[in-house]
Amino acid sequence: MPIDEIDRQIIQATQAGLPLVSEPYQAVAEQLGLSAQAVMLHIAEMQQTGVIRRIAAVPNHYKLGYCYNGMTVWDVEDSHVDELGQKVAKLPFVSHCYQRPRHLPDWPYNLFAMVHGKTEADAEQQVAIIAELLGAQARSHEVLYSTKILKKTGLRIGG
Template sequence: MQLDDIDRQIIHATQAGLPLVAEPYQAIAEQLGLTAEDVMQRMAKMQQQGVIRRIAAVPNHYKIGYHYNGMTVWDVEEEHVHRLGQRVAELPFVSHCYQRPRHLPDWPYNLFAMVHAKTEQDAERQIAVIAELLGEDVRRQAVLYSTKILKKTGLRIAG
């Protein structure tokens, strides 16, 4: 897809995040000399075409009290990974869930699910729910707890 100058301006104006104001699209529109409706329509079109993947809040889990953020990793049979991943992704405490290739013999895991909890006990309960849901299809699993935020930004397009 070809982006015109206005689309590029919108990307530049929003790639660090939407303004934290009551009417963020209006603020962007005023900055660029457009209407809020133009900004929203163009962003919706770019999202439909895959230029923009998603528009969402990206919380800092530590600042809002979630200190037990764990990437759970699971070794499940390939023929079941899609079905099981769908079920895990539907759990209300899983922020994202996806399949990744194994890197044998060192990394046997192919299903990943991120959980966030305020206490270690809450995190353990969430992980137990996932383990129960996956049942006998799990051969092994591990949890990788984060200790700091490494990245909270997407792709940046230079000037």
């Protein structure tokens, strides 16, 4: 999707993250010689057109004390995955939840949900809550625990 010069400037000014100040859009606006309203309008338009999917904090879970970070993967009926995924995504300890294609016969899982615990017991309790929520509709599941932090970056464009 095409972006204009102002969109490009906003992306370049924010691609390393929004400024950690009380009014981040105002700070970006001042940097670019725009109004905060113009910056927010351009960002909203880029979200509507799909140039930007979302704006979110990307915490370092390890630094926050959450050392047991597990991607839970579930085998549920495809006809129920949207409904079940919405229920799982509403759980307060699930940071993200989505559907992915199966790769049979080795990978039967189609529903993914990330959990974060300070202890292994915390994480396992969260997995048990998801299992209870899904009930018999979950035919099987696994938990894939993180062993290291991967570099997380958003949209990047050159100058």
